[in-house]
Amino acid sequence: MIENETQTIRISLALVQVDGPPLDSGSWRLSDPFRIGRAASNELELPDPGVSRRHASVERANDGWIVRDCGSRQGIELNGLALAESATARLRAGDILRVGPWQFRIDALADEHGGPGSANAPTRISVVRAVGNLAEQRLELLLQYAGDIAAARDEAALAEILAEHALLGSGYARATVLWRREGDIIVCCQRPALSPRSQWQFNAALVASAGNGDLARLESDTPPSGGQASLQRKPRRAMCVPIMLDGRAEAFLYLDSERTSARRHADAPTFCHALARLAALALSNLHRLEREREHAAFTADLERARDVQKRLLPAAADVLGAVRYALHLHPGRVVGGDVVDVFEIDGGRVVAALGDVSGAGLGAGLVMASVQSFLRAGFAHDGDPVRVVSQLNAHLCAQTGDGRFVTLWLGVFEPSGAGCHFVDAGHGHALRIAAGSVQPLSPRGCIPLGIDAQAQFVAEPLLLGRGEMVLLYSDGVVEQRGADGAPWGTEGLSHSLASAAAPADAVALAWKALGEHAGVAPEDDATMLALAVC
Known part of the structure; x- marks a missing residue:
């Protein structure tokens, strides 16, 4: 049986030039200490004005080596990191030391000892960070x-x-x-x-x-x-x-x-x-991680856009002039593309509008905000629904230009409560509720907005008696599919409204029935607006 003899080899270091102006030698075995600087008394003389006379020193410390900054003016770098003035750092084989315009690599050498297994001349050892195989x-x-x-x-x-x-x-x-x-x-x-x-x-x-x-x-x-x-x-x-x-x-x-x-x-x-x-x-x-940060930022932007959109909406239920109303809006993609608004204008009249912007997401939401703002600004100067809708149509034709269009039901209710005149621009989603009977309105209708700048629009009369209501809704309500894949449809909506006695009842009953049919929240924008005269 042969017993292995373990011998500890002390490692010396050598400095090997890898970059910088040429020097007399390309490699220097480190002594203890090994001084570096501009003065001729140093073990390594570096003739450069940016190098201090005594710039740095390499010394043994315990079982290893350290490099010390000797208060140099421009400092030294070890592996790309600058040492603080008069600071020290551990040196290992493979490190890169920069002094002025020179760069040196630290190599390891076995000390010269005449014991078993040693060589008479220094042997170069390829060491990375540790001594071992x-x-x-x-x-x-x-x-x-x-x-x-x-x-x-x-x-x-x-x-x-x-x-x-x-x-x-x-x-x-x-x-x-x-x-x-x-x-x-x-x-x-x-x-x-x-x-x-x-x-x-x-x-x-x-x-x-x-x-x-x-x-x-x-x-x-x-x-x-x-x-x-x-x-x-x-x-x-x-x-x-x-x-x-x-x-x-x-x-x-x-x-x-x-x-x-x-x-x-x-x-x-x-x-x-x-x-x-x-x-x-x-x-x-x-x-x-970058995609997650981008998604989080995009989601935050959408949430802020949704908050802004909510501020543009009227109250969920209120009485304005001779009109009592209730509404519910569910945005399918955080930011909705459905237009809904109720507001008073001069003479005690009340404007009610519900529409649907083609497409979905943020683009549709921006158009929705534009339509709502335009309507309020238009009625501030002109109380004629036909002229306001015509101006809005011309505006959308000039501004959108990407095939996007808007369907819109717009009514102006008189202060006497006798009824209203409305324009239906390609919307067609309106139900009349009277004494338990629910019937669709059958307007003449016009084409949607944003398609033809020369399109003609007409106002049609709507008379509502006491206890009668009109429910306006977007296509996302009736197109919502159930577990069997069948859409809810106008029939399902009409059936849910039969017992409604007031606008708030109509919206609540319809929304509850829609949820029971779908089992989940609507995928598309879904909006309802119920109106009655006081």
């Missing part, structure tokens, strides 16, 4: 990534999280998230971020290949195809992973390295594919 590193990184990306609030944050974790675990020198926007491919996020003086472009053919839904890789000495300019170092390796949503590549994770000596992880494709799949799930969730 690659599978353990992948698991730790994926778990951290899954938690971070699930908490992403928007697409920009999602892209940053994806790029940072891909850079840490893929072995590539640069990670870029590309987004598809209206047929174009744009850069959403890149880690490490390029300096303003640098130029970069992706390989269009590689992205197009990944656009089919498969991971695509490229190893070539040729520069990327298309674009404006390229980096001085030609890309040697690149990989593109699609982020699929509903069978379409919505975005891409694009990884590339300019140097053949860049870190290589054999399972990088599998790892990056897992990152992309988790990103797709998070992106789908973001889209779902």
Whole structure:
């Protein structure tokens, strides 16, 4: 039996330049401390006016390493995040450190020890966030990534999280998230971020290949195809992973390295594919949340529109002049398209109107409000129902223009209570209730409003005796279907009104009977207006 000997390997770090003006060396093994600044006495001299003489310092702390800001004027960034003045932060392999115009990647090295299993020369170790075998590193990184990306609030944050974790675990020198926007491919996020003086472009053919839904890789000495300019170092390796949503590549994770000596992880494709799949799930969730927010905002707008519409309605029951009335309006889609109004005009006369706007929803509701406002404004200047209806018709013909029309029953009741004159513009839904008998009115009628600007309208007389009523209703009342699929119809409505003795009774009885027939609330706008002379 062979017993395994466990040995703890102390990890040293190396600083590898990945961007910025050229320096004497491209890699520096970190000492304790490792000072960075403009002064020649530093372990790493950075000759730039924006770098302080003693800018930063890397030091050992317990079992790891830290980077310390030494009160620099312009500060330092670690993984894209600025450190506060004189602050410290933990350093790990794979981190990206920015000082002035330079960017450095943190690599791990095994310390030089002559014990069993050690090498005489420093050995470069591909470590992501943890020290251990690659599978353990992948698991730790994926778990951290899954938690971070699930908490992403928007697409920009999602892209940053994806790029940072891909850079840490893929072995590539640069990670870029590309987004598809209206047929174009744009850069959403890149880690490490390029300096303003640098130029970069992706390989269009590689992205197009990944656009089919498969991971695509490229190893070539040729520069990327298309674009404006390229980096001085030609890309040697690149990989593109699609982020699929509903069978379409919505975005891409694009990884590339300019140097053949860049870190290589054999399972990088599998790892990056897992990152992309988790990103797709998070992106789908973001889209779902956005749809929910839009739906909630739309619902709130509809509720506000419904409140405004309610304010335009007259009281549910009242006595105006010589007219007693009661009404009930049920909007089928939150905002109704039925027109109903009762109001007094000069001379003690009372105007009663009920109509139906073609279509449904918010558009019909807006036309309804327009019709109601026009009628009130028209009767404020002219008491002739024919002239007011003709003017309204011309207005609708000029304004709607989308095939929308309005049916309307409009009556003007005299102050004596003897009766009224009414115009029926294609509505036709009116019943006369007298001594238990319910009969439909049979007007001459005219065409609906909003169809022909030259249409002619006529006023017809209606005489109501004591105890008699007229019930106006919209087509949503009689077209409501029951459990057997049959519409309620005029017969069902007439039967429910036989015992009605007053406008409020008529509306209550009819609405109750309609509910019993349908079993549910009406799907369409359903409106009733009962009128009687006092």
